Amino acid sequence: MLSAGIDPVKALETLTRNNHKDKIKLLGVTRRVAKGKSLSQALHNAHLISVYQFGLLKSAESAGKLADGLDYIGVQQLKLEQAQKSMQAALWLPQAVFIIGAIVAVFIRLAKDQEPLFDIISDVGLSVLSVLALTRIAVLLWSREPQFWLSLFWSTRFVRERSDWFKLRFEVAFYRPLQWQLSAGVVMDQALRNLSPLLTDKRYKQQLVQATKAVLNGQSTVKALLENRLVLSSHLRAVLRTGEQSGTFEEALGHQLKLMELQIAEQVQQQIRWWPKLYYSIVLLLVLSMV
Numbered sequence: 001m002l003s004a005g006i007d008p009v010k011a012l013e014t015l016t017r018n019n020h021k022d023k024i025k026l027l028g029v030t031r032r033v034a035k036g037k038s039l040s041q042a043l044h045n046a047h048l049i050s051v052y053q054f055g056l057l058k059s060a061e062s063a064g065k066l067a068d069g070l071d072y073i074g075v076q077q078l079k080l081e082q083a084q085k086s087m088q089a090a091l092w093l094p095q096a097v098f099i100i101g102a103i104v105a106v107f108i109r110l111a112k113d114q115e116p117l118f119d120i121i122s123d124v125g126l127s128v129l130s131v132l133a134l135t136r137i138a139v140l141l142w143s144r145e146p147q148f149w150l151s152l153f154w155s156t157r158f159v160r161e162r163s164d165w166f167k168l169r170f171e172v173a174f175y176r177p178l179q180w181q182l183s184a185g186v187v188m189d190q191a192l193r194n195l196s197p198l199l200t201d202k203r204y205k206q207q208l209v210q211a212t213k214a215v216l217n218g219q220s221t222v223k224a225l226l227e228n229r230l231v232l233s234s235h236l237r238a239v240l241r242t243g244e245q246s247g248t249f250e251e252a253l254g255h256q257l258k259l260m261e262l263q264i265a266e267q268v269q270q271q272i273r274w275w276p277k278l279y280y281s282i283v284l285l286l287v288l289s290m291v
């Protein structure tokens with residue numbers, strides 16, 4: 001609706017009428033926006049978006065690309081929900097096999113041992129419940145948004161410098177909103193300043209402040225980012241240097257980000273394919289231990 005030129009307040013009123021689940025929260029958002037509060041802040045205050053999404057949306061607002069920011073957040077949320085459903089579907093059969101294996105283990109133990117039936121069922125049942133609960137926790141942790149893991153491990157130098165997974169997620173999370181702002185004409189120092197809410201880690205915020213000061217003092221953008229360890233991969237480093245030297249920094253960054261987002265999507269699909277195999281191995285060991 002915003003991309004069609006509809007006023008944010010009117011768009012929120014329409015959304016509120018058609019959304020029964022979060023109607024009360026959306027009414028509060030509408031009132032706050034009508035009083036002059038930014039949409040990103042109003043949504044965050046109503047707990048309708050996360051800290052990470054708030055940072056993205058704030059950057060999009062600063063760049064004059066609010067509609068693009070909302071679209072990006074919506075697409076990412078949809079991808080996350082689809083990944084969760086795909087993972088749950090992939091693990092359904094292994095979980096069923098595990099439960100069947102546990103039932104078989106009960107009968108085998110009844111035939112072999114003289115243990116009371118109640119003790120055997122309690123022992124096996126506890127193992128089943130523990131595995132199912134741990135599986136649920138693992139899926140929830142796996143599907144957490146990148147900001148959670150990036151903030152958690154940013155100060156861990158080994159992870160930041162050695163993990164390709166970490167590098168890829170951070171660079172997409174950091175440079176996508178930067179690219180939005182640059183494409184809308186926001187100056188580099190202001191664009192960097194707007195990225196502070198993306199991570200909660202204090203060291204990240206300090207590094208960002210130092211990079212912003214360096215840019216304000218006339219240092220080249222790439223040098224400021226490199227010296228403050230905000231470019232993690234050698235490939236992106238080369239792309240940014242080439243883009244800066246050729247005067248196509250924003251275009252080169254945008255192209256590279258598309259490739260990186262495709263890489264993340266492929267990694268997610270690979271993880272979904274591998275989880276059941278890992279689960280089967282764990283299930284086999286647990287069932288054997290029950291017998």
